[in-house]
Amino acid sequence: DIQMTQSPSTLSASVGDRVTITCRASQSISSWLAWYQQKPGKAPNLLIYKASSLESGVPSRFSGSGSGTEFTLTISSLQPDDFATYYCQQYNSYPWTFGQGTKVEIK
Amino acid sequence: EVQLLESGGGLAQPGGSLRLSCAASEFTFGGYAISWVRQAPGKGLEWVSGISGSGGAIYYADSVKGRFTISRDNSKNTLYLQMNSLRAEDTAVYYCAKGSKGSGSYYFDYWGQGTLVTVSS
Numbered sequence: 001d002i003q004m005t006q007s008p009s010t011l012s013a014s015v016g017d018r019v020t021i022t023c024r025a026s027q028s029i030s031s032w033l034a035w036y037q038q039k040p041g042k043a044p045n046l047l048i049y050k051a052s053s054l055e056s057g058v059p060s061r062f063s064g065s066g067s068g069t070e071f072t073l074t075i076s077s078l079q080p081d082d083f084a085t086y087y088c089q090q091y092n093s094y095p096w097t098f099g100q101g102t103k104v105e106i107k
Numbered sequence: 108e109v110q111l112l113e114s115g116g117g118l119a120q121p122g123g124s125l126r127l128s129c130a131a132s133e134f135t136f137g138g139y140a141i142s143w144v145r146q147a148p149g150k151g152l153e154w155v156s157g158i159s160g161s162g163g164a165i166y167y168a169d170s171v172k173g174r175f176t177i178s179r180d181n182s183k184n185t186l187y188l189q190m191n192s193l194r195a196e197d198t199a200v201y202y203c204a205k206g207s208k209g210s211g212s213y214y215f216d217y218w219g220q221g222t223l224v225t226v227s228s
Contacts, residue, residue, distance in 0.1 A: 001169075034214035036152075043202055043218035044152065055216070087152055091212045094166045096142070096154040 002026050002090050006099035012107040019075040021102045023088035028068045032092040035064055035073045038101075039084045047086075048073065078104070109134050109217040111203050116222030119193050123226070129186040129203030129219055137161070137181035140206030140213050143188050145199035146221075155201070156188065160209035171197075193226045200224075 003026035013019050023033065031051040036044035046055045048064035051071055061076045075082055083106055088099040115127040127143070142157035156167045156177040165177055176189040186203050200221040206213035 032212050036215075038152075043220055044204075044215070045218070046214065046216050049207065049214045049216075089152075089154075089214065091214050094157070095168045096157070098152040098154065101151045 001095055002029060002093060002097050004088055004090055004097050004099040006086075006088055006102050008102060009100065010103045010105060012105045013078050014107045015078055015080060017078045017107075019078050019082075019104060021073045021086055021088075021104075023066075023071045023073070023099050025069045025071075025090055025092075029090045029092035031067045032090055033064075033066070033071050034089045034091065035062075036087045036089065037082075037084045038087065044087065075104075109205060111205060111217060111219035113201065113203055113219045113222040116201065116224045118225045118227065119190075120228050121194060121226055123193050124189070124191045125193065125224060127188040127190065127201055127222060127224070129188075131184045131186065131203075131205070134205070136179075136184040138209055140164075140208065140210055141179065141186050142204050142206065142215065143177065143186075144202045144204050144215070144218075145197075145224075146202070147196075147199040150199075153199075157206070158186070160206075164210055190224070193224075195226050198224060198226045 005024045033051045035048040038044040052064045085103045110132045112130045143155040174192045178187045202221045203219045204215035205217040
């Protein structure tokens with residue numbers, strides 16, 4: 001199975017900050033990576049697919065990059081609505097696997 | 108707007124069974140793969156099982172293989188998960204998640220609101 005490791009697990013930041021979350025795969029997954037945002041008590045919401053493609057309706061302050069085994073999700077200017085938990089997910093090969101999540105907290 | 112509505116969750120005893128359903132609407136159901144993803148209380152996301160749009164390709168996580176069975180009825184726009192031999196560690200919110208395509212490598216572009224399964228005596 002492909003292991004997905006996110007860092008950091010928790011991130012404290014202020015409104016307006018630039019935030020970067022890293023996701024590493026245990027083997028190459030090409031660009032078959034998605035990023036999701038989840039708020040407490042809610043279902044996950046797709047932000048980025050194919051490593052760097054922005055899902056329709058997602059604010060442009062979100063961006064993704066990377067390929068192979070190392071990927072990043074960047075929020076260019078953190079907004080109050082962005083405090084949530086973020087997950088990466090590989091869909092290169094079964095079983096699909098998620099990172100353990102990164103919680104973005106208010107500093 | 109795509110809608111996915113899960114049902115069938117509840118309390119089950121260890122060793123017991125439950126059947127989850129996911130009713131889909133506002134998209135061509137048979138054209139897309141769909142999966143079950145679960146989240147234990149306070150934990151992260153775990154993919155459980157997936158099925159292709161035609162139903163011809165089925166996959167399971169090792170943690171549920173041999174105990175859970177995924178199926179779909181494209182005439183009823185409904186996905187199912189039959190869960191047998193339930194264990195305490197199966198306690199979680201179960202989401203159905205629509206794939207971005209019918210088969211192959213797909214991400215999840217829509218999710219249901221989830222249904223809670225609690226396994227306890």
